[in-house]
Amino acid sequence: xxxxxxxxxxxxxxTRCMIFDHSGHAVAADQMEHEQIFPRAGWVEHxxxxxxxxxxxxxxxxxxxxxxHVRDIVAVGITNQRETAVVWDRATGQPIYNAIVWxxxxxxxxxxxxxxxxxxxxxxxxxTGLPLATYFSGPKVRWxxxxxxxxxxxxxxxxxxxGTMDTWVIWNMTGGPEGGLHITDPTNASRTLLMDLDTLSxxxxxxxxxxxxxxMLPEIRSSSEVYxxxxxxxxxxxxxxxxxxxxxxxAMFGQACLSPGEAKNTYGTGNFVLLNTGTDKVMSENGLLxxxxxxxGDNAPVYALEGSIAxxxxxxxxxxxxxxxxxxxxxxEKHARTVEDNGGCYFVPAFSGLFAPYWRSDARGxxxxxxxxxxxxxxxxxxxxxxxxxxxxxxxxxxADSGVPLKTLKVDGGMVVNELLMQFQADILGVxxxxxxxxxxxxxxxxxxxxxxxxxxxxEEDIRRNWAQDKQWDPQMAEETRQExxxxxxxxxxxxxxxxx
Ligand SMILES: Nc1ncnc2c1ncn2[C@@H]1O[C@H](COP(=O)(O)OP(=O)(O)O)[C@@H](O)[C@H]1O
Ligand SMILES: O=P(O)(O)OC[C@H](O)CO
Numbered sequence: 236x237x238x239x240x241x242x243x244x245x246x247x248x249x250t251r252c253m254i255f256d257h258s259g260h261a262v263a264a265d266q267m268e269h270e271q272i273f274p275r276a277g278w279v280e281h282x283x284x285x286x287x288x289x290x291x292x293x294x295x296x297x298x299x300x301x302x303x304h305v306r307d308i309v310a311v312g313i314t315n316q317r318e319t320a321v322v323w324d325r326a327t328g329q330p331i332y333n334a335i336v337w338x339x340x341x342x343x344x345x346x347x348x349x350x351x352x353x354x355x356x357x358x359x360x361x362x363t364g365l366p367l368a369t370y371f372s373g374p375k376v377r378w379x380x381x382x383x384x385x386x387x388x389x390x391x392x393x394x395x396x397x398g399t400m401d402t403w404v405i406w407n408m409t410g411g412p413e414g415g416l417h418i419t420d421p422t423n424a425s426r427t428l429l430m431d432l433d434t435l436s437x438x439x440x441x442x443x444x445x446x447x448x449x450x451m452l453p454e455i456r457s458s459s460e461v462y463x464x465x466x467x468x469x470x471x472x473x474x475x476x477x478x479x480x481x482x483x484x485x486a487m488f489g490q491a492c493l494s495p496g497e498a499k500n501t502y503g504t505g506n507f508v509l510l511n512t513g514t515d516k517v518m519s520e521n522g523l524l525x526x527x528x529x530x531x532g533d534n535a536p537v538y539a540l541e542g543s544i545a546x547x548x549x550x551x552x553x554x555x556x557x558x559x560x561x562x563x564x565x566x567x568e569k570h571a572r573t574v575e576d577n578g579g580c581y582f583v584p585a586f587s588g589l590f591a592p593y594w595r596s597d598a599r600g601x602x603x604x605x606x607x608x609x610x611x612x613x614x615x616x617x618x619x620x621x622x623x624x625x626x627x628x629x630x631x632x633x634x635a636d637s638g639v640p641l642k643t644l645k646v647d648g649g650m651v652v653n654e655l656l657m658q659f660q661a662d663i664l665g666v667x668x669x670x671x672x673x674x675x676x677x678x679x680x681x682x683x684x685x686x687x688x689x690x691x692x693x694x695e696e697d698i699r700r701n702w703a704q705d706k707q708w709d710p711q712m713a714e715e716t717r718q719e720x721x722x723x724x725x726x727x728x729x730x731x732x733x734x735x736x
Contacts, residue, residue: 238309240691241471242681243290245315245400246482247504250289252297253678259701261675265296272333277340280333283321287407295470311471312478312685314485314677315400317426320375325396328411332383335375338545338587342374343596352444362441364425364432364525366594372399373428373445380446390448397451399423401479408476410466418462419453420479421527421536432516432525435536458529459684478684482677483507484528488684489676490645491702493695498641500626502650506544508629510637513537521632522592531687540636542591542629546584547622548650554618560611568655570615578613579604581727582621592632599734603727619653623660624724630664643667647676662712663721672705
């Protein structure tokens, strides 16, 4: 009997379930978008109950599309948007507030206050590998405890649980209030600002400073092991849950970036460039994060350097939803192709401040170089180019940190269908860009983590064998043009800084 592994990818804009066979080929997928809630400027929330409902629907949907029975599924892996924080009542399963999303900037003040405590910013960097920034979960939990009436007392009484989306989905999948597992893995925990990167355990001093009771926090398990089985109700009843990876780390698996020096760039809501640094924890001197890449069972953890970019694909969504300039994301390419270049127009999408390599929460978005000449095509081009320029900035930082310049760039994610963007990325980087056949690397990576733990795949060789190139874009731009356009981009960035008082 042919067997399969399922993956649930709880992403920023949607939740999907994919089912993979032994060759890493996707035999079915189902996907549902959820509401993006913007209560105020800079605030971004999700309804965690809507996400749990969608998770159930897409798992049933994927099984139905593949025409499979649950007994054909040997394991399920979970991957997720990272950092997004939800706090719920352990007895009822009701969230006490919407999930606060990674892009949300409401915790700026909290971060500034925490930075003034003993050890300041440096303590966070040294212990957690992260800058003290609004991006990460810890300050979001602190905000919920400070702002939801009665929350702190309930948290201290042990009534409340915190989780990133992996934790929330697994707790519900394993029974919720009736004995649900409260667990996470080091790739997700390393994004909270609460985990010690060396010991892979919660840092009690930081949790105390942040005012977060340890009883709220999930147990940190490895990224690949059988944690338990899904509850008896539901379409995946009784299947072992055997993998947990943050989505960007899952993409590393899906791209077979399993050796030191291997890197990928994922183009989704934001962009995330990760470089495998092996069992060495490299601390960045150029504005990158140090994070856990994965931890397989009892093996030593593997670390990564990461360049996180907050706004890339979501800028295309913004053009569609807020300005109505396009009706579908794919349409942007058609308009961008009506012009030769950006016509002098640069769009810096600092909607959530600027993440790597700047970490400037005082930046805000700006369109620069506007003249009467600039038309819709130029603006669409500037939107796409912003993704490529931001990627070059973090890759330059990575080259500086590692001392070994990247020779090729493996890419994946929703935006890599955009051929104009891929060519421009190769042009502005000056290195070839390579897209694999399976560009759903995030789901595939979660499936690999679960399949490795259950013996469905035997090891790294299986994963490497399954990876295959689909298309390569080689640089065609003259060196002088490349340098000039990048210089103008850097100049544009300087104009967005110091905007928020
Ligand atoms: N043809 C396209 N050109 C440019 N951007 C696109 C295109 N198709 C999708 N996108 C963008 O890709 C993003 C979706 O990618 P995906 O990897 O599914 O995101 P996520 O996992 O973050 O939810 C959206 O932000 C969308 O605007
Ligand atoms: O959901 P994605 O693919 O936009 O990924 C979000 C990242 O995990 C945020 O750190």
